[in-house]
Amino acid sequence: MIMNIVEFKNVDKLYPHEHTPAIRNISFSVSEGEFVCIIGSSGCGKTTILKLIAGLEMPTSGSIKKPEKVAMAFQNGALFPWLSVFENVAFGLRVKGIPEHEIAHAVEEQLQATHMLALHDKYPVDLSGGQRQRVGIARALAVDPAVLLLDEPFSALDPKTTAELHDDVLRIWRETKKTIVMVSHLIEEAVGLADRVILMREGGIDSQYPITLPHPRHEQGAAFMHDVQRIRKEFFK
């Protein structure tokens, strides 16, 4: 039996000084090893869900089951400009007080996986957008999280870099069997990557779509476009 690693039950989140809740009565679950993508137009509450899973925010009501070890990669990498690539990736491990030799080992492993090992002594200012994103993902993976959260990680990148990173994320997902919850505003991206697409609207879950196509999905032609169109119709309803 497949375990639910994340479970939301009737969750509301109302931010202080705001009148309408960011999310309303959200119930859904993510099973272990699943790749879920939440899509929706801006302000629909999709990032709030990530923040709740990450423990950055507390729900106003309802209950959330989530694992202890969660890590997150952000839109523009959110790297610390004063730390080298190596030190950025080591950040979470240093916070947890992991011994130095273990840190070196874990960081190298993640830099290898994200093809950033050669640039380990560079600083964020020296990196391209795609490279920063790779470091951001490596930093999240370094703490060996049970759930990896991706907050629109590819939205600021050019198409070629985006495609390369898509491939890398899929490869990492296959190799590590991590549970991934990603937020995106691109339907093609969601259908191209996830096992399941959750469409959100005005703080609620509108509909969910399991995607069963084999990878690489962009090569599936009509079948891929069929799934995209199905969601697009609902998205723009």
Add this chain to the structure above:
Amino acid sequence: MKHPQHGHHMHHIATPYPVTFRERMYTIFLGPLLVVALMYAAYSFYPLLAPPSGQVLSLSTIVVAALYTCVRLAIAYVLAVVVAIPLAIAVTQNATVEAFLLPVFDILESIPILALFPVIIIIFINFNFLNGAAIFILFLSMLWNIVFTLVGGLKIIPQDIIYAARVFGLSGLPFVRRVILPALVPQLVTGSILAVAQGWNLIIVAEVLHTYIPHGTTAQDLFGVGSILVSAAANAQNQVFLAAVVVMVVLIGLMNFFVWQKLLHFAQRFRFE
């Protein structure tokens, strides 16, 4: 320390301060040199109205006095930084505290420091600690410069950077040490430059205590370049006055050259884009 500005792929980064040795020389020494030359010319064309009086100081005495002044400024500066950092962090912790404290700081800042000076002196004279009065007034003149620059710096830390640290469970003092303090380095440097400049402005007051003490005598002045400037002017010792200005300008120039410019360069690494 790496210097990315010199890498070929770094051309897109604007350098808001002079980088090359020659540029730094120009900005630091040319301006002050011009001021001194003008003063010298003015003294030459307009001879003294009154004959010089009092004891004439040697150049080495003036240099030692300037070092005394530097020590007072340094102590005041360190105190100001130590107080300013927690104050700035406390203010920005939450909206309610900020709404209350920022106006209070604004009012405190707007009180002319010189108006407080006689009161400060009376307090310190009771403890027979006149250096303390000078250091305290220098400290006050520096404090708000640093506090407000830091508050500005705290507000431009990107939310995602804070989240990125919090996701790893970072909070409290470790969060301050690993995220807030590094993020504030650029503002700490610019705030410090402003603060120390403000301190130099005030030394001609801070060291000349006798003018603020009822029936005070010059014996109550503190040995320093500020009190030398004032007494040289009062006694029409123009050579001493000019020498003191030159010593001061050279010291400030050396500080800029060897400390502030290097710190400005170093701080680039800590900037968010």
